[in-house]
Amino acid sequence: xxxxxxxxxxxxxxxxxxxxxxxxxxxxxRSIERVEHITRVPSTPDFVEGVINLRGVVTPIIDLxxxxxxxxxxxxxxxxxxxxxxxxxDVGLVVDAANDVIDISRESVEPPPEVVGSxxxxxxxxxxxxxxxxxxxxxxxxxxxRTEREQMKDIERSV
Amino acid sequence: xxxxxxxxxxxxxxxxxxxxxNDNLLKLESNPTDNSIxxxxxxxxxxxxxxxxxxxxxxxxxxxxHMENVLDAIRNNKLKASSELMxxxxxxxxxxxxxxxxxxxxxxxxxxxxxxxxxxxxxxxxEVLSEVAATKEMEKTSSNQKHDFDDFELTVLSQSKEQxxxxxxxxxxxxxxxILKAARVFMVFxxxxxxxEVIKSxxxxxxxxxxxxxxxxxxxxxxxxxxxxxxxxxxxxxxxEDVKITLIETPDSKEEKENTSNDQQQANETVSNEEEGQQExxxxxxxxxTIRVNIDRLDSLMNLFEELVIDRGRxxxxxxxxxxxxxxxxxxxxxxxxxDLQSIILNMxxxxxxxxxxxxxxxxxxxxxxxxxxxxxxxxxAETELDRTVIDEIGDPLVHLLRNSIDHGVxxxxxxxxxxxxxxxxxxxxxxxxxxxxxxxVSDDGAGINRDKVLAKAISRGVVSQENAANLTDTQVYELLxxxxxxxxxxxxxxxxxGVGLDVVKNKIESLGGHVTVNSxxxxxxxxxxxxxxxxxxxxxxxxxxQDEKYAVPLSSIIETAIIKxxxxxxxxxxxxxxxxxxxxxxxxxxxxxxxxKTREDDEFYSIVIIRKGEKMAALVVNAFIGQQEIVLKSLxxxxxxxxxxxxxxxxxxxxxxxxxxxxALIK
Numbered sequence: 001x002x003x004x005x006x007x008x009x010x011x012x013x014x015x016x017x018x019x020x021x022x023x024x025x026x027x028x029x030r031s032i033e034r035v036e037h038i039t040r041v042p043s044t045p046d047f048v049e050g051v052i053n054l055r056g057v058v059t060p061i062i063d064l065x066x067x068x069x070x071x072x073x074x075x076x077x078x079x080x081x082x083x084x085x086x087x088x089x090d091v092g093l094v095v096d097a098a099n100d101v102i103d104i105s106r107e108s109v110e111p112p113p114e115v116v117g118s119x120x121x122x123x124x125x126x127x128x129x130x131x132x133x134x135x136x137x138x139x140x141x142x143x144x145x146r147t148e149r150e151q152m153k154d155i156e157r158s159v
Numbered sequence: 160x161x162x163x164x165x166x167x168x169x170x171x172x173x174x175x176x177x178x179x180x181n182d183n184l185l186k187l188e189s190n191p192t193d194n195s196i197x198x199x200x201x202x203x204x205x206x207x208x209x210x211x212x213x214x215x216x217x218x219x220x221x222x223x224x225h226m227e228n229v230l231d232a233i234r235n236n237k238l239k240a241s242s243e244l245m246x247x248x249x250x251x252x253x254x255x256x257x258x259x260x261x262x263x264x265x266x267x268x269x270x271x272x273x274x275x276x277x278x279x280x281x282x283x284x285x286e287v288l289s290e291v292a293a294t295k296e297m298e299k300t301s302s303n304q305k306h307d308f309d310d311f312e313l314t315v316l317s318q319s320k321e322q323x324x325x326x327x328x329x330x331x332x333x334x335x336x337x338i339l340k341a342a343r344v345f346m347v348f349x350x351x352x353x354x355x356e357v358i359k360s361x362x363x364x365x366x367x368x369x370x371x372x373x374x375x376x377x378x379x380x381x382x383x384x385x386x387x388x389x390x391x392x393x394x395x396x397x398x399x400e401d402v403k404i405t406l407i408e409t410p411d412s413k414e415e416k417e418n419t420s421n422d423q424q425q426a427n428e429t430v431s432n433e434e435e436g437q438q439e440x441x442x443x444x445x446x447x448x449t450i451r452v453n454i455d456r457l458d459s460l461m462n463l464f465e466e467l468v469i470d471r472g473r474x475x476x477x478x479x480x481x482x483x484x485x486x487x488x489x490x491x492x493x494x495x496x497x498x499d500l501q502s503i504i505l506n507m508x509x510x511x512x513x514x515x516x517x518x519x520x521x522x523x524x525x526x527x528x529x530x531x532x533x534x535x536x537x538x539x540x541a542e543t544e545l546d547r548t549v550i551d552e553i554g555d556p557l558v559h560l561l562r563n564s565i566d567h568g569v570x571x572x573x574x575x576x577x578x579x580x581x582x583x584x585x586x587x588x589x590x591x592x593x594x595x596x597x598x599x600x601v602s603d604d605g606a607g608i609n610r611d612k613v614l615a616k617a618i619s620r621g622v623v624s625q626e627n628a629a630n631l632t633d634t635q636v637y638e639l640l641x642x643x644x645x646x647x648x649x650x651x652x653x654x655x656x657x658g659v660g661l662d663v664v665k666n667k668i669e670s671l672g673g674h675v676t677v678n679s680x681x682x683x684x685x686x687x688x689x690x691x692x693x694x695x696x697x698x699x700x701x702x703x704x705x706q707d708e709k710y711a712v713p714l715s716s717i718i719e720t721a722i723i724k725x726x727x728x729x730x731x732x733x734x735x736x737x738x739x740x741x742x743x744x745x746x747x748x749x750x751x752x753x754x755x756x757k758t759r760e761d762d763e764f765y766s767i768v769i770i771r772k773g774e775k776m777a778a779l780v781v782n783a784f785i786g787q788q789e790i791v792l793k794s795l796x797x798x799x800x801x802x803x804x805x806x807x808x809x810x811x812x813x814x815x816x817x818x819x820x821x822x823x824a825l826i827k
Contacts, residue, residue, distance in 0.1 A: 041795070051816050
């Protein structure tokens, strides 16, 4: 996933969180689902919404707003769950809306803005500039990273 | 060469062949002159050699090669399958196994085989048989089988005869200047298939099509046409030199044939009961046809099927609402079919326990030799089926129990003789179904458990106190064997007796949702009995409501459910407890414990579920009981695999996920 490794385009699923547009590469996305009943799992981090039944497979769901510390809102008609595959895990990401698949050239992707002490920048793989839009490409490995999971274990221990 | 894609296949097959070799070597040991067994072993060894040479595992190939030579010498009556010889061969098989295991673990499959090789060489000393001779030998035997029919073919022949068909054997030779052999063969077959049915050809059709034959081949057909017609029709195909046609007489004549061959063989060999053994071998049906399926595929099949079940539930609801008789009928039919489908899918995951059992005869033989004891392992019910997931886990506990019986149970021959028993100890491994459980018993006719010895040990280790000891029942004393740090063998041997065996067994079995019990009669023997659930993927649970959330509590941990009054709850040192049938049981309020959002008012009565872990108990406070249900156990996925006090999840009839409470984690 090194950016600029060629001139070819990449296909990106675009979704919204609050006022910003984010993108994940199509290869990592398995499906986009409407939100159905989510079963809460006790003693997990705040941003873990719970688990859903995804065609017979119990799949964990993460609220990306909570993950990025954006204020929470209730689910609406446009709220979607993007099922992504990272390593051998399938995880669902709750987003405000997901409605676009676009091609962007790798050239238009710039490295994330370097802001000291900004944790969020960790999750960003790059920023793509389109004509009038700015698309934040997520680094899913980081979003679902190991230290996060360690953190979850700590929480379990403290229970 | 990219070996990886073949590696799995190599490992599967070589494990299979090694197992076959082990089995057959054991048979050979008790039946040392049966050449058909040697043939089997030889075939396994030969295939293994070929495979390992192709894959580049030279040590494997080398050792197998020498083994083959020895086997060949036995087959040709140049060597006797003596006990020492068998030991060496067994050792070599062990070496082979070690190498295959090494390959499986990502190693190079290298091992110093020179010791084993030199032993084998010494065995075959003076009569080194070259590989070429061996293969020639095989070819010869295959060509001798020309007119042998297997069971299936014989059945076809005799059944055809009943229906007025005649069986003919045709020797067809082509002209020496034939150009397109395969084409002629094809034409002959076409002619034959018009007038009857071809049931056998030598060489096989595949080989014929590849022109893997000289100028003649033979075909067996069943037809209603008379002999001359068949011959005339075949002769019409051009470039056919000659057709020799003979009537096949079945099945009475087959017996005659066998009788004559029996006589011949009996002339060669003196022991007649071995002869019977061979006959049985020949007539035993070919093993059932199977394919390998990855368990993941079965899992996804299961998942998809569960989706179907959920949809079925919805459809049933809809058809009820609409009350259209046509729709109802269709839905009912679908329900029945999916019920059948469910049992088939569940059955597909079941494998015979034989898979675990078949490595034990070897192990028992080896241990018995090491310990200078004589014993015989009887296996009963190897065909009993268990879920694949259980099969994978049950091997180690059984090894422990068997070792225990061999080491501690069965006495040395001298002692047995004194006690008036036969010198050979009997160990029985028995599996059977009963209700929703599978039982596996390991029993021996050894010395039994000495109550006083166990108690003395338990007291010296501080497991029980002197005062309590006298009050224990026999069963309770035997249970002590499963506590950690208790080993009653007077001498510590390397087979068992490290005092870690039986408590490990107990833990393992309990983690599988089973129980293990022991029963014993002094001087008559001991029986260890394991009770296991049929499957791990489907469990019975009690569904409960905690506020608006639904949770599943495994029935195996539930003692009972009850409704208690608020004033029955007492406080003991900040912990709420209740008095449950005379014992003080701590109360766990699941609403608080799982931080469930409160939606309901507390009322005067509390619904509780009493759960247990071993001897300890706890009472879970819930809001309502929904009922008992069979559910499919699912994991929470890698991301959440450490959720506290949750052992998994399941999908309910309405498509929602319910979490399964891990009762073992709730009780410290």
